[in-house]
Amino acid sequence: MKIGLVTDSLSHLPLDTMLDMARDAGVSMVEFGCGNWSQAPHLDLDALLASPAARCDFLAKLSGRGLALSALNCSGNPLHPGQPGARHRDITSKTIRLAGLLGLDRVVMMSGLPGGSPTDTTANWITTAWPPETAAVLAYQWDDVILPYWSALASQAHSAGVTRLCLELHGHQAVYNVATLKRLRAAVGPVVGANFDPSHLFWMGADPIAAIRALGAAIYHVHAKDTRIDTANAGINSAIDTTAMADLAARSWGYVTLGFGHGESWWREFCVALRLAGYDDVLSIEHEDRLLPPEEGVRRSVAMLRAAAHFAAD
Numbered sequence: 009m010k011i012g013l014v015t016d017s018l019s020h021l022p023l024d025t026m027l028d029m030a031r032d033a034g035v036s037m038v039e040f041g042c043g044n045w046s047q048a049p050h051l052d053l054d055a056l057l058a059s060p061a062a063r064c065d066f067l068a069k070l071s072g073r074g075l076a077l078s079a080l081n082c083s084g085n086p087l088h089p090g091q092p093g094a095r096h097r098d099i100t101s102k103t104i105r106l107a108g109l110l111g112l113d114r115v116v117m118m119s120g121l122p123g124g125s126p127t128d129t130t131a132n133w134i135t136t137a138w139p140p141e142t143a144a145v146l147a148y149q150w151d152d153v154i155l156p157y158w159s160a161l162a163s164q165a166h167s168a169g170v171t172r173l174c175l176e177l178h179g180h181q182a183v184y185n186v187a188t189l190k191r192l193r194a195a196v197g198p199v200v201g202a203n204f205d206p207s208h209l210f211w212m213g214a215d216p217i218a219a220i221r222a223l224g225a226a227i228y229h230v231h232a233k234d235t236r237i238d239t240a241n242a243g244i245n246s247a248i249d250t251t252a253m254a255d256l257a258a259r260s261w262g263y264v265t266l267g268f269g270h271g272e273s274w275w276r277e278f279c280v281a282l283r284l285a286g287y288d289d290v291l292s293i294e295h296e297d298r299l300l301p302p303e304e305g306v307r308r309s310v311a312m313l314r315a316a317a318h319f320a321a322d
Contacts, residue, residue, distance in 0.1 A: 009279065009282075009283075009288060009289070009290070009291055009313075009317045009318065010036050010037050010078075010289065010290045010291070011034060011035050011036055011037070011290075011291055011293070011310055011313050011314070012035060012036070012037035012038060012039055012078045012290040012291060012292035012293065013030050013033075013035045013037070013038050013039065013292060013293050013306065014039045014041070014081065014231065014292050014293065014294040014295075015030075015038050015039060015040050015041065015049075015050050016041045016046050016047075016049070016081075016294075017293060017294055017295035017296075017302055017305070017306060018030070018295075018302050018303070018306065019047065019049045019050075020049075020302070023050045023069070024069070026050060027069060027070065027073050027075060028073065029303060029306075030073075030075065030306075031073045031074060031075060033303075033306050033307050033310050034310045034314070035075070035293070035306075035310065036074065036075060036076065037075065037076050037077065037078035037290045037292070038070065038075050038076075038077060038078065039077075039078045039079045039080070039081055039116060039290075039292045040077070040080055040081065041081045041082075041083075042080050042081060042082045042099065042102070042103040042106065043082060043084070043099035043102075043103070044082050044083060044084025044085075044086075044095075044096045044099045044100070045083050045084050046081065046082075046083070051066075053099070053102050053103065053106060054102070056106055056109075056110075057102060057105060057106055057109070063109060063110060066110075067110065077110065077112050078114070078229065078289075078290040078292055079107075079112070079114045079115060079116045079174065079203075079229055079290075079292070080103050080106060080107045080110075080112060080114075080115050080116070081103075081115070081116040081117065082096075082099050082100045082103035082104075082115065082116075082117050083116065083117050083118045083176060084096035084099065084100065084117070084118065084120075085118070085120045085121055085131060085181075086100045086120045086157065087119070087120030087121055087122040087131070087153055087154065087157060087182070088120065088121070088122075088130075088131055089122055089123035089128050089129055089130070089131070090129050090130065093120075096120070097157075100117060100161070101161075101164060103115055103117075104161075104164060104165050104168050104170050104173075105168055107168065107169075107170050108168030108169040108170055111169075112170070113169060113170055113171045113172055114170070114171075114172040114174060114228060114229060115165070115170055115172070115173055115174065116174045116176065116203045116229055117173060117174070117175060117176070117203075118175060118176050118178055118181050118183070119154070119158075119175050119181050119182045119183035119188075119192065120154075120157070120181065120182060121133055121149075121180055121181050121182050122148075122149045122153040122154065122182070123149075124145040124148065124149065125145070125148060126148075126152075131180065132145060132149075133179070133180045133181070133184075134146050134149075149182060150182070150191075154182050154192070155192075155195050155196070158192060158195070158196045158200070159195070159196055161173070162196045162197060162199045162200065165199055166199065170199075171199060172199065172201055172228040172229070173199050173200055173201070173228075174201055174202060174203035174228040174229040175189060175192070175200060175201070175202060175203060176202075176203045176205050176208070176231070177189060177202060177204070177205065177208055177209065177219075178205075178208050179208060179211075179212060184208075184212070185209075185212070185214060185219075186214075186219050186222045186223060189201075189202055189223070189226065190226075193226060198226075201226045201227065201228035201229075202223050202226055202227050202228060202229075203228065203229045203230070203231060204216075204219075204220065204223065204227045204229070204230045204231070204282075205230070205231035205233055205294070206233070206234075206235075206278065207231070207233035207234055207235040207263055207269075207294075208235075210234075210235035210237065210261070210269070210270075211235050211237065211247050211249075211260075211261045212247070213247060216278065217277060217278065217281045220278075220281040220282060220285050220287075221281065221284075221285065223285065224285045224286065225285070225286050227282070227285060227286075227287045229289070229290065229292065230282065230287065230289070230290065230291050230292060231291075231292050231293075231294045232266060232291040232292060232293045232294065232309060232313060233263060233266070233293070233294040233295075233296065234263070234264050234265065234266045234267065234268060234269040234270055235261055235262070235263055235264065235269050236261065236262055236263075236264045236268055236269035237260065237261045237269070238259060238260055238261060238262070241258065241259060241260045242260035242261065245260055246260065247260050247261055248260075249261065253298070254298060256298060256299070262297075262298065263296040263297060263298075264297045264299070264300075265295065265297045265300050265304075265305040265308050265309055266293070266308065266309040266312040266313065267308065267309075267312045268297070268300075272312060272315050272316055275312055275313070275315075275316035275317075276315075276316040276317070278316070279291075279313075279316050279317035291313055291317070293306060293309045293310065293313070295309065
């Protein structure tokens with residue numbers, strides 16, 4: 009295993025400072041946000057696409073610090089029925105192109121989520137089989153929007169030399185669990201796999217260890233992020249929670265630094281399950297803890313992973 013970092017975790021730092029901090033914390037691989045829901049604070053997508061020299065300089069900044077790229081990330085909603093969808097599709101296509109130009113075969117993203125009908129202007133996440141009209145919504149979304157877009161995107165990725173589109177299983181997305189990932193993968197092919205992030209599965213009520221076993225070789229990239237369930241709030245309101253993310257005292261769950269939701273023994277089991285599933289690659293730390301400063305959160309997360317897993321460099 010290798011310890012990685014989603015560079016947006018340190019979005020407040022300039023590029024060189026961020027890379028120095030990552031290296032000094034014990035990180036060996038980095039994952040850059042390229043746009044969409046990321047502000048892309050460390051990477052100019054258009055400039056890198058336009059200039060071979062800029063790409064060489066970018067890669068030199070990494071290699072000079074002993075760092076390597078694990079993935080580019082363009083998470084967003086390319087299937088949004090309104091104007092954001094067109095913008096996100098453009099960034100997604102550019103990110104895939106840039107990955108190929110950088111000699112990288114892996115892009116992290118989300119599946120996107122369409123509206124529930126051709127006239128909708130907002131995305132519609134169906135999470136129940138009742139009332140009966142939900143079946144018609146799902147049929148429209150998958151047959152008319154999701155599968156055509158993803159079939160075309162798979163072809164584009166192949167042309168660019170990108171063989172792994174790593175989808176995060178995330179709420180308010182068409183692909184949010186093992187079953188929906190397998191459905192898309194069966195239709196589009198093995199270019200589609202998982203960016204496995206246990207933090208989302210926790211609050212959706214799934215067991216990440218069981219999900220790893222079910223996905224097996226379809227796991228292409230891993231985010232290391234933890235979730236703390238507030239059992240008192242969840243017991244009253246359930247984990248389906250629209251309380252503002254910043255209002256941690258009232259929420260049923262929140263994202264936390266590794267170890268603050270699940271202890272070392274759980275993360276050790278997580279790493280063992282990944283190895284048994286055939287995954288021996290990067291664990292990319294994603295810091296979204298609102299209570300701990302990012303630098304401290306990253307350092308603590310590195311320490312947790314080092315305690316929980318064996319690393320080739322050790």
